[in-house]
Amino acid sequence: xxxxxxxxxxxxxxxxxxxxxxxxxxxxxxxxxxxxxxxxxxxxxxxxxxxxxxxxxxxxxxxxxxxxxxxxxxxxxxxxxxxxxxxxxxxxxxxxxxxxxxxxxxxxxxxxxxxxxxxxxxxxxxxxxxxxxxxxxxxxxxxxxxxxxxxxxxxxxxxxxxxxxxxxxxxxxxxxxxxxxxxxxxxxxxxxx
Numbered sequence: 001x002x003x004x005x006x007x008x009x010x011x012x013x014x015x016x017x018x019x020x021x022x023x024x025x026x027x028x029x030x031x032x033x034x035x036x037x038x039x040x041x042x043x044x045x046x047x048x049x050x051x052x053x054x055x056x057x058x059x060x061x062x063x064x065x066x067x068x069x070x071x072x073x074x075x076x077x078x079x080x081x082x083x084x085x086x087x088x089x090x091x092x093x094x095x096x097x098x099x100x101x102x103x104x105x106x107x108x109x110x111x112x113x114x115x116x117x118x119x120x121x122x123x124x125x126x127x128x129x130x131x132x133x134x135x136x137x138x139x140x141x142x143x144x145x146x147x148x149x150x151x152x153x154x155x156x157x158x159x160x161x162x163x164x165x166x167x168x169x170x171x172x173x174x175x176x177x178x179x180x181x182x183x184x185x186x187x188x189x190x191x192x193x
Contacts, residue, residue: 001055008059012066021126023063025072029109029136029174031057032074039109039138039177042074050169060132069130071123076136076176080113087143091150102162103147107140107173112191119187129184136176137189145193 008025015023032040033047048054063070079088087108094101119135122128144163151158166172182188 001051004052004055004059005062009062012063012068015068016066021069022124022130023068023070024120024123025060025063025070027060027072027074027132028053028056029074029076029134029176030171031060032171032174034171035173038140038173039136039175040134041177042132042134042180064132071128071130072132073119073123073135074132074176075116076109076111076134076174078113078116079110083113087146088150091147092154095151095154095156101147101159102164103143104166104170105143105163105172106166106170107142107175108146109136109138109140109175110146110193111136111189115189115191118190119181119185122185122187131184133181133184134176134178135181136178137193138175138178139193140173140175141193149193 012023029040030050030053031046031048032044033049033053035044037044046057048057060072063072077086079086083089087103091101115137116135144161147161148158178189
């Protein structure tokens with residue numbers, strides 16, 4: 001948490017001192033907490049409840065008050081080559097090794113790394129809007145969907161897998177509404193689940 005709050009403050013102060021023309025912040029979708037609306041619109045109130053979500057949201061709040069030319073991107077679950085965390089690589093490693101798996105009873109919005117990088121090419125330009133934006137596909141998929149996709153990729157018949165309820169520190173559904181990002185930047189996620 002110190003990195004997300006104090007680290008953000010130190011980097012923001014240095015950016016102001018050095019006249020940074022565009023400051024891009026990567027924010028977690030967990031800033032919304034347990035949303036009252038899905039897909040989650042950009043103007044949904046923030047209500048994080050995990051230490052990670054709280055610290056990232058505090059850092060973003062500081063940046064919003066800093067007078068920096070800020071683009072804060074609230075990002076869905078990014079997936080793609082060489083990522084080693086999350087359900088896709090976990091299922092891949094466990095299924096390949098013949099180990100058992102379980103699925104949480106949750107739904108997530110998965111964004112391909114190539115779509116994220118396409119947006120970054122747009123966002124780093126000096127002549128585009130600043131503000132807060134959701135970066136997502138706007139589509140939700142269950143963790144069991146992910147499990148089946150990985151099993152199919154490996155060419156194995158998906159074994160029966162226990163579905164466990166979302167934990168007290170988890171959010172059952174995280175699907176972001178990217179319409180404002182699409183409108184402002186002319187960007188849309190192109191890689192489907």
